[in-house]
Structures are given as C-alpha cells and as structure tokens.
Amino acid sequence: MGSTSAQTNEGLGRRDLIKRSAAIGLISVPTMGFLSACASSSGDGNGKVEKGTKSDKNPLGVNESAPLDFVLFDGGFGQQYAKDAIKVYETNYPKAKVKFTPTQKITTELQPRFNGGNPPDLIDNSGAEQMDMGVLVGQKQLTDLTALLDAASVDDPNKKVRDTLRPGIIEMGQFDGAPVWVLYYAYTVYGVWYSQKLLDSLDAKYPETWDEMLAVCEKAKKKGIAGWTYAGKHPYYLPFSLYPMIGKVGGREVLDAIDNLEPKAWEHPAVKTCFEAYYELQRKGYILKGTPGLDHIQSQTAWTEGKALFIPNGSWVENEAAKTMPADFDLAVSAPSGIDASDKMPFGTMWASGGEPFIVPAKAANPEGGMEQLRIMLSEASSKNFTQSVKSLSAFNGGTDGIELTPGLKSGVAALEKAGQNVVNPRLQDWYVALQKEKIGVAGIGEMMAGRATPAETIKKIQKFADEAAKDSSIKHYKHQ
C-alpha cells in the first residue's frame, strides 16, 4: 500500500488537516445553527428599518417602502377582516409589502422568533396557544403603543386614536404605570346567555335577584329543562357571570382586591354569598346532568338544543355556536342576577372588556408599520367591516349605525347601554393565566360546581392558590392603578 506523507509523518499532513477542518466545519455548522435557534442567540434588535417622515397622512412616520410582517390568530373571527385592513395599508403605501401569516399556533410559531430576536411587526396574540401577556411585558418584549394612541385617527385628523376607543380598552393594555403594551381589538360582552324564546315559553322574565333565579330554574326543571349548563371541562367560563356578580354584590373594590392578590381578598363576605348562590344551583339539581364532563362546544350544543336555559359565556358564542343554533333561537345576554336590593351595585353591572389582543414586539423590525396597521383597523370603516362580518363589537366606540345587528349583538349593545358606567373588568385572566384558568377555574370553582367541594372549602383553597401566586417570585405581579 502506497503511503502518503500524512500517514508516515508524525505531524499533521496537509490532507489530514483539510479533512479534519472539513469535519469540524461539518459538525460546527449545524451545532451553531442549533445553538442560535435556542436561547443562546442574542437578538439586539438592530435590524430595525429606518423611520419615514411624519405627515398628516402618515402621523406615525411609517417608512413607506418597509415590509410589514403581520401574524394573525385565525380563530373564531377568521382572517378576512385583517385581509381587508391590509388592503387599505397596501393602498396607502404602495411600495410596502405585507407578509400576512394567519395561524392557530401562535406560541409554536412565534416563541422561537421571540427567542431569536426577530419577531413579526404585529401579532394578534389570541387563542388557546396565546403567549402569556404578563410574561411578555415582564420580559420587556413589547413596544409601548402610546405613540399610536396619540396619533390622529384615520377618520378625523383632529381626534386622537385614544379618543375613539371604548371605555376600558386603554387601561386593559396597561400593566404597570402609563405604557400601553396591548391593544385589544374586539370588545367582548360577558354575561349570562339564553334563548329569549325559551324563556318566554316558560312565561318568565330574566331574573334580577337570586330568589327569582331559583324560581325560574324550578319552573324549568318541572318542564324537564335544566337551569344552567357551563363548559365543565373549562370551568373558567363560570367567572364570566360569577365575577361581575361578586362585583355587584360587594362593590368594585372586592374584585380589585382579588386582582391585586391581596391577602384574604377571597374571604370577603360577597364572595362567599355568591359562591353559595351558585352552589345552590348545583345542590338543587338545576345544573344539566353530566355538565362537569362537557367541554365548551358540547355544553353550548346542549344549550342550543334547549336542554338548559342559561350559560355563562362571552359574545363570541353567537359566532361559535351558530352551526347548532336554531334560526328562531333569539339569542340574548343579560348582566348577572344579584342577590337582592342590598347589593352595592345596581342590576345591569356586567363584565365587558377587550378581546383579541394585538401586540407590537419590542424587537420588531418595523414597529411603526405595525402600529399604522392597527390605526387603519381602528378606523370606522374597518371597524364596521369587522362587526358586520364576525358579529362582534370592536374597540372602536360606536360604528354600529347602519349595520343590521344580529340578535345576540343587539342584546349585547343594549346590555352595555344599560350597564353604563357599571362595567367591571377583572384582570386575573390576562394577568395570571395559570392561576385563573387552572387553579381557580378547574381546581376551585369547577370542583365546587361539580358538587365535590363546599363553598367554604373552595374559598379556602382558592385563597391558598392566590397567596401562593402572590409569593411566587417567578411570576410578575401587577396592581390596579
């Protein structure tokens, strides 16, 4: 066998050197790629595009030729409303290209991009895979949207965007102090949903006090209809009517104390009264049998089939349950019933707040473009388009004139008018997701409503969860201002 210098020499031959360096290269290339895909990469956000010049038509100073990267949660509201708004953007800035990505897998697709420091410019962070907003804010991953709120609105150059929004929208986007991190685009009405037709057939009115509620349920039971059903597998739907009821009975401060994770917040008498009221529904057999084993779709279907009278839910239910809802269902929503006349807030007190949270990441390349796209979506025309096509209100105040409203939406608008200033907005579900959904919802209220724990036990358990969350240094804590 002929030998080359590499095999006989002690030192490194040229060929070996080449081979080895090639081998190292082969290994190190994917290794570095792998590493940079993980946490070790350092995104310093220097990839930002240059700002454009501000003008009356372009109050945010958008770079007219910079591309825009827009990721939308493709859920109950679909993607058409966003596509329509993008068309407006592209008309205003013909040189800009919009990359639009509708997806249901928000976290799966976006977490690596946040990690890599190259997130998109605008995100609808919603759905089951929503990224925890509290964490994003805590990790300083979001752009302050104050510039957008102070920009002139599309419809009226003399009006700022912030003056065109529904009450509560801006506060919801704040976490700690003045910056506004999130802009909620939809406006959700939470409450007790029912078929007006079914209620009429029982010869009953929507009950305003708990005694009336029990009487209506008894009436329904005699006809073989359950009083209530709820998403038993996701019992964190119950607070949609339970929290505003607590607020109505005990006043706003009770809900604020709960949100602030104050010690003994859950031991307030109003909480106990309301828990006992709900527990009574269970004890008297007014809850549809098998409810604890149903998910949200199954319970909504049982309800649209007329097996149960009331369901705690949000205004998306009209779109979501449309397939099984009979044409003459006559969907209606009402603020939760109270206990009696001694309640602190009047009947009509309800929970309404923003939905579909839009965010602009701090490391976005074109944050002005992201905000500009939002500004377009908050115009009257885009908002009307949204309301008309997906049966939901938007954050834009008004914009329902001249649109034929569906029964549920109409009833929601009426309920909001009745509520007036008495709109409450509990924040547990966007400040502390795990605490609200899994601990209070599933392990606490869910067990109580399934009849496996008494209200007193449940309150003790929830208070313990809340105290743990208050002490947990791995969670960022927020307070009502």
Place this chain on the structure above:
Amino acid sequence: MQHGKYRFIVGFLAAPLALYALFVIWPFIQSIYYSLTDWSGLSPEFGFVGFDNYSRMLDDEIFWKSLQHSLTLAVVLPLVTVGLALFFAFMLNVGGRRRRGAAIAGVRGSAFYKIVYFFPQVLSIAIVALLFQFAYNPNSGAINSALKLVGLGSIQPDWLGDPKLALICVMAVLVWSTVGFFVVLFSAGMASIPRDFYEAALLDGANRFTTFFKITLPLLWDTVQSGWIYMGILALGAESFAVVQIMTVGPNGGGPDYSTVVLPLYVYQKAFRDGQAAYATTIGVALLLVTLAFAAVVMKLGRRERLEF
C-alpha cells in the same frame, strides 16, 4: 487488511455517532444547563441562578402530583398492556382447541382477531384521544348510552369530569391503543418457538396454563422485557402527554383538580403557557431521571438466564 479495520469501523461510525451526539446527547446537556438559569423561553436574555429551580421543584405540589401520576402510569400500564397482550397472543397462537393434524393452533378466527387488535395502531394517538373524548361524553357519549341501553341508566358517571375516574379513563385509552402492537410483537416471538416443545409438553399431558408458564413465557422473556420498557417509556412520555392534553379537563388538560396531570404535560405547561422554560427543563431533567431509573429497574428485575434452543 487487518491493519485498516479500526479505521474502517471508525469511518463508518463517526457520522452516526456525531449525529447522535448532536441531536440526542447535546440537547440533554443543554437542558441541564438551562435548568440552572432563569430563561423564560420568550427572550434570548437569561441569567444563571444555580439550583433555585431544583429547590423550587421540590416544594412544588403539582410537580409531586404529576410525578405520582407518571409513576402510576409507568407501573400500571405496562403491567396491564403486556399482560393482556401476552394473553391474547397466546390464545391466538397456541391456546386454541386442538384440531386433527395440528399440535398447536390458535382459537378459531385468530387471523381476523389479529387484524382487529392491530387496528388502533394505525390511528394517530391524537385521533384516538378525540374519539374517546366523544365516547366519554357524559350526556351523549357512547359509553353512557351503552349503559342506558342495557338498563344501567342509573349509573351515568362523569368519566373525565370525575377526579376519581379520570386517570383510569386515560389509562384505558392508552391500553386500548397500544395492546395490538404487543399482540403482534409477541405473536412473532411465539412463532419462533419450536413446535416440538409444545408437542413434548402435550405428550406429557400439560394443559394450556402449564404450557404458557413453562414454555411460552420463559422462551419469550427477552421480547417481553423489551416490550415492558418500551411501554413504560410510552407511558412516561409522548403518548400519555397527548392523551391527557387532548382529553382531560382544563385549559391544557390535567384536570379535574390536577387528577391527571403528568410530567410531560407539566413541562409543556411551564414552557409554553407560563413562560418559564428554565423551570420546564428542570422538570424535564427529573423526567429523564425517572425514565432512566425505570429502565434500569426493569432490566435488573428482568434479568434471567438466557435459554438456548
């Protein structure tokens, strides 16, 4: 050409070993490193915190619950699945009534049963979980409807909604979906056992019971052991995660009241819901240790003398 042997072997092994190191070993080492940091998973910045995550894990009630459930699955599932599969495979291959001319045979229609048992294997676990989610529906699901049909209308459990039953429901689904694979595996093993052994046993007057324990099981032991470890790892890992995540109560499954939360689910929740990726990797490391310990225990307990035939 003896002198080139090692170079030859190394040459062929280098690439797979490098791939293995890169995609299997390295991520493990990385996760151990990340478990010592406060990485959120949502930003590239993080700091080193030492063993904070580990001490937090030891105080975490839900971690202990998920560990307990994972261990239950790792013990009960292989026991039930492998036991059932052995029984079915034996009946299909050996347990039948003797017909003329054949020393051993399966029960009548065994070829058909084999296909039926294997059938769930062709379905994705996500589809299996969804199917059973409907079957467990307390109002209109197949199971409660069947109970009503046979006059047991007074027994209408909430199944997945009941903390006492939920974990059992989950286990039943996993057994249903995996038992067919082991039936086929063990059938293949049994086919390689020489027929003379059975014939000799028959001549000595052995019944099915004795035949199984004195001939089939000892000769099949290696296969059973691998099956056992494989099933245990399924129970600790991906399969249990999918079923719990899709079927059970709560925002990401795991309920009611944490009665079905398992380690891989808890890793997922911490990493992708709570933005605590570092803590999630800590739980992942615990899961790694549990899996290794499980394999070690089974190997140790299962050690037998190798039979030659």
